[in-house]
Amino acid sequence: MRINIKPLRDGSLTRKEFEFTTLISDTEPSVIEPVTISGEIVNRADVLLLSMTIEGVRNLACDRCAKEFSRLVSVPFEACVVDHLDNEDEEDDFIVCDGDELDIEELAVSMFILGFDSKNLCSEDCKGLCQKCGANLNEQACSCKEESIDPRLEILAQLLDE
Ligand SMILES: [Zn+2]
Ligand SMILES: [Zn+2]
Numbered sequence: 001m002r003i004n005i006k007p008l009r010d011g012s013l014t015r016k017e018f019e020f021t022t023l024i025s026d027t028e029p030s031v032i033e034p035v036t037i038s039g040e041i042v043n044r045a046d047v048l049l050l051s052m053t054i055e056g057v058r059n060l061a062c063d064r065c066a067k068e069f070s071r072l073v074s075v076p077f078e079a080c081v082v083d084h085l086d087n088e089d090e091e092d093d094f095i096v097c098d099g100d101e102l103d104i105e106e107l108a109v110s111m112f113i114l115g116f117d118s119k120n121l122c123s124e125d126c127k128g129l130c131q132k133c134g135a136n137l138n139e140q141a142c143s144c145k146e147e148s149i150d151p152r153l154e155i156l157a158q159l160l161d162e
Contacts, residue, residue: 001037005081006100008043016041018052024109030058037108041081048081050095052104054112060120064128065136075115077108 001020007013019038024031039052055074062069079095081102095107127137135142 001105002101002103003041004100005041005048005097005102008041008048009083011043011046014043018104020105022105022109024056024112027109028113030060031056032059033057035109035112037104039077041102049078050081050102050104051076051078052108053077054108054115056112058116062122062126063120064126065122065138066129067122067136067138069122071120073112073116075112077111077115 001018001022003016003018005016008016017038017040019036021034021036023034033056035054035056037052037054039050041048041050053074053076055072057070058073059068059070061067079093081095081097083096083098085094085096095102122138129136130142130144132144133142135144
């Protein structure tokens with residue numbers, strides 16, 4: 001979706017709200033359902049401020065126990081829309097749009113994906129899988145012993161047993 005920002009730039013419009021959905025499963029396979037992009041562009045003292053929220057459900061597998069779960073991810077984004085940049089150091093807070101149309105969809109999709117957590121856990125205190133037998137320790141306690149001390153001490157213990 002593209003938004004014509006010309007009337008906002010020349011001041012004939014002071015606010016443009018938008019809300020639409022888009023499917024991004026081709027780009028990001030964890031997002032099967034459409035994501036919702038909603039926000040506004042406001043002309044405040046001749047500065048165009050874009051603020052929006054990108055929201056969608058991700059279907060994930062836990063990094064520790066591999067259980068599948070889904071999570072609603074909501075990524076807020078704010079920036080000034082400018083036609084050029086004077087100082088490239090500040091480009092994080094600025095979106096450059098030198099034409100009349102701003103491709104809000106492309107921007108929102110990339111910001112949404114950038115906002116993802118690097119770690120995906122089914123819960124903060126997921127116990128994960130047993131290193132030895134592979135049991136899911138969230139669901140059952142397995143009978144494996146705690147990781148043995150030192151293999152050399154184990155041999156010594158066996159010798160003493162005999
Ligand atoms: Zn887990
Ligand atoms: Zn085990």
